[in-house]
Each structure stands twice: as structure tokens, then as C-alpha cells.
Amino acid sequence: MQHPLAFVLAIAHIAAVIALLNGILTTMGQAKIAAAAIESIARQPEARGPIATNMFVGLAMAETSGIYGFVIAILILFARPLIGPFVDYLMIMPGM
């Protein structure tokens, strides 16, 4: 039989990948922001500076959810909140 810890690690990696999937929607939102900014620069080229500044701030705001997903993936992969309780559980389980 497989070691149960390996199973937990596999689940953790899958969970990390799922957490990273929100990058799709984040990227779409950022693309929309960039498209709108380019459109307004094309319509009003003299307002290029403020539009670019606001675009970067808006991109950073839209990036937040993607960064949260990334942080959760890092947390799952490296901080390993699941492993500690599981190891404790293995310790008290007889015969493992």
C-alpha cells in the first residue's frame, strides 16, 4: 500500500494547481484594463501619462486576486499546513 503521506502531498499539489487557475480570469481582467487604456490613449493621446499611471494602478488592483491564488499555492506547497496535523494523526494511530 502507498504511504498516506504521499497521497496528502499529491492532493496538496493538485490543490496548488487549482489555486493557480484563477490566473485565467485575472489575466482576462488585466487584458480588459489594458485594452481600455490603449483605447483611451488612442482617443486622447495628450492624456497619455495620467492614463498610463492609472492603468498600472488598476492592473495592480486587478492582480490582487491572482496574487492571492499564488500565495495560497505557495502556502500549500511550502508552508504545508496539512502535513503537521496529518503527521500528528499518524503518530497517534497504532500500526502505521
Added chain:
Amino acid sequence: MNQFMLFLLNANVEERLFAMDAQTFRQLIPHLFNFIPLAIFITFILYKPVRNLLNERAARIARDLDEAETARTSANELKAQYEQRLKDIELERSIILDDARKLATERRNREIAEVKEEIAAMKTRAQLEIAAELAYVKEQVEQSIVDISTAMAGKLLTTTINAKAHSRLFDEAMAELEETIFKPAATL
């Protein structure tokens, strides 16, 4: 000192990428103790003096610009004055010129009229002279013809008629006639 500060190299520590335990939040203490004095130091040593320098320079430049602006305004006023004066002079000049031109035109017209009158008078005088001359010439010619005819009639009556005498008489008469006819023509 024994309990106050103790460096334990290679202690039971974990090299990690990211974690959310008590140690992570304890790490805030050295960072805050590092960053807050740094920010105060940079603010008072670097940022404020340089900013004050820049502000002073900006104020000085603004003052210089103001002075230049006032100087330019006064110069513009002076220029406007001069231009006004120039315009006045121009107006005066044009008035004088117009007057002079009008005067000259009047005078010219008057002189032209005088000359025309004179010419007309000369013309009438000349016509009168021509008419008088013509009358005189006519009278002369009439006189000559009368003279010739009387002379010819006299000759005819006084001489005998023979061939020789006739032709001689005729020649004489002719010569006389020529003389009479051409004499006024020569005198004319």
C-alpha cells in the same frame, strides 16, 4: 548579559520560503526598528534639505520671471506710446499731402483753362486775318482782270489789222497778260 543577548549559530532553525507562524510576525520587529529610523533619517538629512533648496530656487526663478514680465509690460507701454505718436504724425502728413494735392490740381485746372482761352482767342484772330487777306486778294484779282481787259480793248481799237501786226499784237498782249497774271502770283 547572560540572558540578554545570546547568539546561537546553527540553532534549531528552519530555512523556509513562506510560513505564517509566530516567528514570521516576530520578524516584523527588526524590520520596523530598521525602517522607521531610516525613514526619519532620510527625511531630515536628504529629502527636506534638497526639497527646500529646490523650492528656494523655484521661488527665485519665479521672482526673476515676474521682474522680466513687469519690464516687458513697461516696454510694451512705451512702444504703444511711440506707435500712437507715429500714427498721429502719419495722419498729419496725409492731411497736408491731400491739401497740397488739391491746391495743385486747382491751380493746374485754372492754368489749363487760361491757356485754352488764349488759344481760342488766337484762333479767332487768325481766322479774321485770313478772311481779310482773302477779300484783299479777290479785290486785287478783280482789279487786274479789269485792267487787262481795258488794255486789250485799247490795243484792239488802236492798231490796224494785218497779219504781221496781228500776230505781233497778239504776242504783246499775251506777254502783257502773262505779266499781269503772274505779277500778283509772284507777289503773293
Added chain:
Amino acid sequence: MFDANVPVHGVITINGFELWITNTVVMGWVISAILIIFALIVRFKLKNFKERPTGFQNAVEMMVDAFEGFMKANGNPAIAWMGGWFFTLFTFILLANITGIFPGMRPPTADWPLPLALALTTFFFIQFSGIRYRGWKYVKGTYLNPHWLFLPVNLLGELSRPISLSFRMFGNILGGLILVTLMYQLTPFFARFVLPIPLHLIFDIAFGALQAFIFTVLSLTFVGLAAAES
């Protein structure tokens, strides 16, 4: 396991209170030392700064002037006296982010405690300027917004600001660091000095400057909004 972990150089124990001296703390000290030396050089050269700037003086003046314009463009005039704070924040984060281009150095902002500390100072400034410039109206308008029953929700929303600020920069820099480290591990030895250079340029210089800019702009906007009268 690849080598993107935070090294721990030592441990201080004060009455059982254990504090690790990590690489991040040391890098913070190094960057602070660089900034302090720079400030001292500027301070000593300030006396013979000329009317027409050249060279070093020009660079310093351009930096400060650009930051002043940036403060005026993005911030509230009431918080102009905090310019030094934001200037330090910007230069510190910028230096911290671009230390990653040196091989063997780990950018300190890729460790969560440092961005969290910076974001907590921003949080403090938000509350401070709100209470100083608007007083009770700020507390009422922010925390007790529709009704006092909403206090927990508003508190959570207000606390999420430093968290999201810190996680934004931490995630960006850590993502770049992980990618660069993976690139170093995956490339063969002879290509190790050529292939990661574009990644360094993008993740350390471009994204580092961008993140420093965004952190400062967002802090300025938050503090300016808290201090705004309306």
C-alpha cells in the same frame, strides 16, 4: 528543494523570546546602510551645490523633484509633509527589489515580513491621517459606515488593505525569484550565465521598479483619500 528559501544567519534569544536573524533582516540593514551613506554624501555636498546643477547634484535634484511632482500629481496637498516618508519607502523598495540581479543575493521583499512591516506602516499612516484631518467623521465614515453593526465587516475590509498591499509585492517578487531560480537550476552550466539574463531584466528590474511604484502610489492614494475632506 530549490534554493529560494530564506537563509537564517543567527538567532537572538532574549528571556526566552526567540528571534531569527534572517537574510531579509541583514539585507534590510545593508540597504539602509547604502541609503544612509548616500544621504550623508548628499548632506555634505549640499553646501557647495551650485545654482546650475551638474552631475551628482543633478541626479539628486532630479530624483527629489520627480518625487515631488509625483506626490503633487497623485496625492493630497494636505499630506505633503509626509513626502520624506514616501520617498524613503520608494527608494528602499526599489533598492530591495533590484538586489535580485546580483547572483547569490536574495531580494528581501520576497520574504513576507518585510512587505508586511512596510504595509503596516502605511496602515498606521492611513489611520493617523484620517483621524488627524477628519477626526470623528473619519471613524464614523469608515468603521461605522451604514450602522455600528457593520463594524466587524468594515474592520476586516480596512485590515485587508495592508494584507493585500504586502501580498501584492511579496507575490510578484517571489514569483520572479522562483522562476529565476528554476531557470538557474534547469539550464546546463555553460548556459547559466546567458539564459537567465532576460528573466533578471524582467523580474528584477522592470517588475521591481513597477512594484515599488505601485506600492508607493497605492499608499499615497490610501493616505490621501483618508485625509480628504469630502
